[in-house]
Amino acid sequence: MSVVSIETPDHPNVVRVRERLLAGGADPARVGRLRVLPDEVRTAAAAAAALGVEVGQIANSLVFDADGEPLLVLTSGAHRVDTGKVAATIGASSVGRATPEFVRAATGQVIGGVAPVGHPAPLRTLVDRALADFPEIWAAGGIPHAVFPTTFDELVAVTGGTPTDVA
Template sequence: MTGEHANVAAVRAALLAGGADPARVARLRVLPGEVRTAAAAAEALGVGVGQIANSLVFDAGGTPLLVLTSGAHRVDTGKVAAALGVSSVGRATPEFVRAATGQPIGGVAPVGHPAPVRTLVDRALAAHDEVWAAGGIPHAVFPTTFDELVAVTGGTPADVA
């Protein structure tokens, strides 16, 4: 789309290339203000906070790990580390996140990164017919489903909380 932010265009292209439903991709929205938290996104969209798929990047032994988790709870990093067989999973710096995804914290999308990022998709998101994820910038969002998130990211369903 003309005038579309490069990150949003990359997310849109990656979703379509990954087999996402074109009708859902067409509903990608750029909101008037930033929605950097699940609560802010849920309020702006008029949905429950559990329907927000937070994109959280962690440092798993120097390797980026993207966890797409329900906005209704927090990631248990000990549980995630044990499931992955790594000694620890820690908070990533903004620079680490940007290097891994090309996107800023608060706007990290599940797709559209310079290279594939290992991804876990929270099974709690499967409880919702529709979930919303960030679109590459802090005020872009798009609707999707749990199954579609797993498919387009090549992610692994996981219990992360």
């Protein structure tokens, strides 16, 4: 997979992500580094390989069904979310993987391209504290080809997320 990006399309999801990042106070220089890669990067391993970074630097945007409500968990690509731990943390009776249809309805984006922002309505969001270990992290930009750099503090700020141990 090449690390050379192609022209960033004016895909509505990518445009919306850029707009929400800037409106949320993200550093314009980082937002300007949003890239659309030549190949899809639907997994943390694929994104890390394409970018030449550690898999732990990838912020996976995972949508869960928490008692029928969407819950966005931004987790380090280096580990898996402990859904029992997350359920206990948020006071839900159950937290489970959402269906592709549930994810699309909640985010307007497809699995593998879900960004931390740019959804039709704000989502309750947890941000994995493990991401704070890296000075730069990368997240999806609204489509499976798009990624952007950010920081832990910026990610918490632009999402209104709650820093949480999720693994």
